[in-house]
Amino acid sequence: MQTSNRPVSVRDLSVAYHRKPVLRDVQFDAPEGKLIGIVGPNGAGKSTLIKAIMNLLPLTGGEVQIYGKPYKEQRALVGYVPQRESVDWDFPTSALDVVLMGRYGKLGWFRKPKAADREYAMDCLDKVGMADFAKRQISQLSGGQQQRVFLARSLAQDARIYFMDEPFVGVDAATEKAIIRILNELKTQKKTVLVVHHDLQTVREYFDWLLMLNMRQIAFGPTSEVFTTDNLQKTYGGRLTVLPDLPEPVAETR
Amino acid sequence: MNVLTQIQQFFSDPNTLWVLSGTILLGVSSGVIGSFAFLRKRGLMGDVLAHAALPGICLAFMLTGSKNPLFFLIGATVTGILASMAINTITRFSRIKEDTSLALVLSVFFGVGIVFLTQIQHTNYGNQSGLDKFLFGQSASLVGDDVWVMGGVAIALLLFSLLLFKEFKLLCFDPGFGRSLGFPVGLLDLILMLMLVLAVVIGLQAAGVVLMAALIITPAAAARYWTERLDIMLVLSAFLGGLSGALGTLFSATTANLPTGPLIVVAATMIFLISLVFSPRRGLLSKAIRLAATRKQMARERVLQFLYENREQGYFDPLNTEMILWKYPMSRRRLKSALASLTKDGWIQVEQKGGSFFIRGTGEGWVQAYETVLRTRMTEVWMMHENEIGGNIREEGSTTGEIPPDLFEPLWNLLVKHGREPKWNPKSDSIAGEGGNVP
Ligand SMILES: Nc1ncnc2c1ncn2[C@@H]1O[C@H](COP(=O)(O)OP(=O)(O)OP(=O)(O)O)[C@@H](O)[C@H]1O
Ligand SMILES: [Mg+2]
Numbered sequence: 001m002q003t004s005n006r007p008v009s010v011r012d013l014s015v016a017y018h019r020k021p022v023l024r025d026v027q028f029d030a031p032e033g034k035l036i037g038i039v040g041p042n043g044a045g046k047s048t049l050i051k052a053i054m055n056l057l058p059l060t061g062g063e064v065q066i067y068g069k070p071y072k073e074q075r076a077l078v079g080y081v082p083q084r085e086s087v088d089w090d091f092p093t094s095a096l097d098v099v100l101m102g103r104y105g106k107l108g109w110f111r112k113p114k115a116a117d118r119e120y121a122m123d124c125l126d127k128v129g130m131a132d133f134a135k136r137q138i139s140q141l142s143g144g145q146q147q148r149v150f151l152a153r154s155l156a157q158d159a160r161i162y163f164m165d166e167p168f169v170g171v172d173a174a175t176e177k178a179i180i181r182i183l184n185e186l187k188t189q190k191k192t193v194l195v196v197h198h199d200l201q202t203v204r205e206y207f208d209w210l211l212m213l214n215m216r217q218i219a220f221g222p223t224s225e226v227f228t229t230d231n232l233q234k235t236y237g238g239r240l241t242v243l244p245d246l247p248e249p250v251a252e253t254r
Numbered sequence: 255m256n257v258l259t260q261i262q263q264f265f266s267d268p269n270t271l272w273v274l275s276g277t278i279l280l281g282v283s284s285g286v287i288g289s290f291a292f293l294r295k296r297g298l299m300g301d302v303l304a305h306a307a308l309p310g311i312c313l314a315f316m317l318t319g320s321k322n323p324l325f326f327l328i329g330a331t332v333t334g335i336l337a338s339m340a341i342n343t344i345t346r347f348s349r350i351k352e353d354t355s356l357a358l359v360l361s362v363f364f365g366v367g368i369v370f371l372t373q374i375q376h377t378n379y380g381n382q383s384g385l386d387k388f389l390f391g392q393s394a395s396l397v398g399d400d401v402w403v404m405g406g407v408a409i410a411l412l413l414f415s416l417l418l419f420k421e422f423k424l425l426c427f428d429p430g431f432g433r434s435l436g437f438p439v440g441l442l443d444l445i446l447m448l449m450l451v452l453a454v455v456i457g458l459q460a461a462g463v464v465l466m467a468a469l470i471i472t473p474a475a476a477a478r479y480w481t482e483r484l485d486i487m488l489v490l491s492a493f494l495g496g497l498s499g500a501l502g503t504l505f506s507a508t509t510a511n512l513p514t515g516p517l518i519v520v521a522a523t524m525i526f527l528i529s530l531v532f533s534p535r536r537g538l539l540s541k542a543i544r545l546a547a548t549r550k551q552m553a554r555e556r557v558l559q560f561l562y563e564n565r566e567q568g569y570f571d572p573l574n575t576e577m578i579l580w581k582y583p584m585s586r587r588r589l590k591s592a593l594a595s596l597t598k599d600g601w602i603q604v605e606q607k608g609g610s611f612f613i614r615g616t617g618e619g620w621v622q623a624y625e626t627v628l629r630t631r632m633t634e635v636w637m638m639h640e641n642e643i644g645g646n647i648r649e650e651g652s653t654t655g656e657i658p659p660d661l662f663e664p665l666w667n668l669l670v671k672h673g674r675e676p677k678w679n680p681k682s683d684s685i686a687g688e689g690g691n692v693p
Contacts (some may be wrong), residue, residue, distance in 0.1 A: 054434050072436075080434040087428045092295065092484045101424055105435035110417055137482035151430075174641075 004011040005033050007161045013062035015052045023048055028220040033190040037197045037207035040201045041236050044214045050163045079149050079159030086138040089139045094136040099125050102156025128230050144171040162193045206245045261454035270507050273393050276401035277499035280457050283408035285495025286415045287453040293426040297414050301467035302360045303454045307336035308367025308463045323403040327455055334451040335364050391462030391515035393503045404456045411449055462515035474520035479533035498522035553592035556582040558623035561615050566677050572612035621682035627676050632657050636670040
């Protein structure tokens, strides 16, 4: 199979913090134009995987390719939504300014954002339903609104592949649906979205493909095939007492 | 030149103006760099760098035997960089946390600096070196060359900050995202650190190693109180820094040779305290005033609501104020002030009967009470039906409590549906007077 044209292709990836391995044996080829969920318990290495793919952490082994080339050359194709707690929101800046940061990559060094960038950022804010808050100082936004600002910032990156670390944390049900609508819209534009997700109940509804992770890769494939009781037990170490209602078990692919 | 000569005469010493412009430039550049350091949470680093500069300056003097400011600049920069490398190494390779390693490095470098300084002063030549002025700063000791170097570096730093504004903003707010965009965050951090070293070093002779850090951090901390925009914060911080530098220099020059550093700190601290208390959004005073005003407004609305609801249920007599407290618990003092202000507005009348107080609405008061209740109930149904009604309730509704006119009708219909519409309208009711509300 010709894998090098896949949006994200991960080969035998492993990562360690201070020589303690936290991820190993990760190997998958993400198909284009799909919503891909990443599930696993706390500390499974989901955030670590995303950071490793995006070159934010040194790999201890393996390799990552974005559309057949190393990440460094393909940076402009990738958008990123970090976990919300990763920044201090008491920063003197407005929601629109944060979204504008999504344009910085395209601008490059020293160049200041133009009016066109501002308009683009404003459109992105509008898409996530936050246009009214453009001028608001960011610490005066609620947690869910901050999350939407981060989402808008990634949209402003105008990427082809998106990595989103728990974009649904702290958002209400209506907002969650709105975000999913946006993600599906990205999908129709042939964009690939990888999303760290915790709510197993909605996995089948939201995601076409699934990566199940617990310090190593448990399964990767179409949700209908890999989202099985067996895989869930392996992923969560048999700690799941209430399993999401699953259809009849399907054979494991990996 | 007319103004210049006037000022020169005023200060009697022609050097003062020259020095003054130097310290202002110094304050401006430390204010700007300090803001970035402050937002990057590197505030203490300025202090470490300032103290670490002392051994560098002494070494430069011992090696070259000259007081050329350029050599001082180089020496202090080298030891500053060594200090920051030491901090990185300690935090990375030991269990010691960053705050401890900052304190450790600061005291070690400063200690070594003091040893060198003592050494220099014990040699004959060193007596005239004037290096001891570096401890607390003496702007009067600045000569032509010093000011040239100081001003030149300060302007270069300002230009650099302007050039890297966008990059530094990203670095301070979300370095992880910055790295994902391809900006070399480590390099940016290093550049910021170098700029911080330079900003500190050029200020040493004027402000002194012990207190220079105050000129870096205090203006930034003060500026943060006045604005929610980074560009404005930088400009403000620059202004406040320049002001502190100027005030410190002026006092130091006009009073019997007081060291400049402490005076700059006093000036900067005064500015900070004023910001802490009086700034419009974040200041302590305005916060207190806002809170008191909202509480009073709340209490007033409670009273009106209580009046109206009783009337709506057909209870026409003046109401005992104790009953308000019973339904809406609040402090007696707050109720009293609310009643007083409502009386002053002419919306209610208070009468005393046998130790208790009774209130009733006036014509205007009933209208206001009706409006208040209508607004509250409309907001209630709006919240319940936000989806179908539309509008942005948390935005439009929260600050003023006003209902947007275009939503008035659908909300009224909803109220009727729920049976919650205010049943008695004082504006259309001709027999309202019977309730005893004729002023
Ligand atoms: N900076 C770090 N230094 C050392 N260990 C770390 C670091 N970051 C994460 N770890 C460890 O790596 C493992 C994976 O962490 P990671 O943040 O990737 O988990 P996660 O799957 O994102 O969890 P969560 O669902 O809680 O976000 C955990 O055991 C964690 O303790
Ligand atoms: Mg995580």
